Amino acid sequence: MLRFDILTVFPEMFNSPLSSGVVGKALKNQIIDVNCIDIRLFTDDQHKSVDDYPFGGGGGMILKPEPIFKAVDHLKQKSALKETDPIILLSPQGRKLNQDQVEILATNERLVLICGRYDGVDERVVKHLVTDEISIGDYVISGGELAAMVLVDCLTRLQENALGSAESIKDDSHTSGLLQFPQFTRPSVFREWKVPDILLSGNHEEIKKYREVESIKRTLQRRPDLFHGVDIN
Ligand SMILES: C[S@@+](CC[C@H](N)C(=O)[O-])C[C@H]1O[C@@H](n2cnc3c(N)ncnc32)[C@H](O)[C@@H]1O
Numbered sequence: 001m002l003r004f005d006i007l008t009v010f011p012e013m014f015n016s017p018l019s020s021g022v023v024g025k026a027l028k029n030q031i032i033d034v035n036c037i038d039i040r041l042f043t044d045d046q047h048k049s050v051d052d053y054p055f056g057g058g059g060g061m062i063l064k065p066e067p068i069f070k071a072v073d074h075l076k077q078k079s080a081l082k083e084t085d086p087i088i089l090l091s092p093q094g095r096k097l098n099q100d101q102v103e104i105l106a107t108n109e110r111l112v113l114i115c116g117r118y119d120g121v122d123e124r125v126v127k128h129l130v131t132d133e134i135s136i137g138d139y140v141i142s143g144g145e146l147a148a149m150v151l152v153d154c155l156t157r158l159q160e161n162a163l164g165s166a167e168s169i170k171d172d173s174h175t176s177g178l179l180q181f182p183q184f185t186r187p188s189v190f191r192e193w194k195v196p197d198i199l200l201s202g203n204h205e206e207i208k209k210y211r212e213v214e215s216i217k218r219t220l221q222r223r224p225d226l227f228h229g230v231d232i233n
Contacts, residue, residue: 002108002159003033005081006148007071009050009063011036013145023153024178027032034152036078039063042070051118060119067191068114075112087112087131089121090144090151094133097151099174101134105151106158113151114145171211177226181214 006014014036018027026032044066049060074143075081088111095101105111107213114121114130126133136147156162163169173179184195219226 001030001033002106002155003035003110004148004152005035005037005075005079005110005112006115006145006149006152007037007039007068007112007144008143009039009117010115010143010145011038014149016042017149017153022162023156026156026159029161031159031162032152032156037071037075039067040069040072042074056121058119063117063125065124065129066121067128068121072112072129081110084093085110085112087114087129088151089114089116089126089130089133090136090147091116091120091126091133092135092138092140094135096137097137097154102154103158106155111151111155113148115148117143120193138146167232174226178215178219179223179226181211181218204231 008014017023018034027034039050043049048065049064051063053211054060055061061072072081072087086105086108090113102105116126134147134151136150141147158169169175171180184199188200196210198206201207
């Protein structure tokens with residue numbers, strides 16, 4: 001089972017994504033476990049402050065280090081978080097996530113995900129607590145929660161038995177290094193648009209070849225950069 005401990009100031013944001021689809025089913029079937037921890041529970045002051053003004057001035061607030069360190073200490077003491085378990089900060093400054101990294105991360109048994117907010121987190125969290133920083137792309141979102149959900153989703157679908165037999169990972173875009181071939185379902189003619197004859201032929205060998213060619217064509221058209229290092233023999 002893959003366990004996620006997610007440190008956040010908005011644990012309620014996870015309710016819906018964790019209750020639907022592949023992730024919802026994986027939770028129900030105990031393929032994954034998700035423990036959302038409200039960082040506010042680890043504050044000492046009356047106002048339960050998780051953020052403060054940045055030294056040196058500037059517009060936004062910064063997540064304080066103490067509640068985040070305390071929450072991780074709590075996980076070590078109460079739920080046997082190991083020194084070797086990765087502690088990941090979701091950050092636009094992290095390494096950009098791709099399917100190769102997803103496949104490596106999916107082999108872990110436990111991951112701590114720290115969701116930043118406001119103008120980010122105190123640098124001492126980055127330097128002295130976090131083992132990895134991951135970005136979901138070169139753009140900025142308002143908090144790490146959506147990025148953490150992305151990570152939970154893509155790692156969950158690679159767990160054994162997480163997907164039904166109808167869903168296949170091996171042909172997915174980025175899994176073989178290419179984009180997936182175009183897909184069609186019934187009806188075979190919709191308005192005046194007909195499904196390619198080959199897909200209706202029942203000739204599995206020819207269908208396989210057609211899909212391989214389409215996959216290469218599509219990748220060349222849309223993402224020629226993906227061809228670096230791909231073996232298309
Ligand atoms: C508004 S952002 C702060 C950005 C920060 N001021 C900077 O320029 O690096 C608030 C939080 O959202 C999350 N976040 C924003 N963009 C992200 C991205 N592309 N990938 C992962 N997390 C992101 C991070 O946890 C970040 O601490």
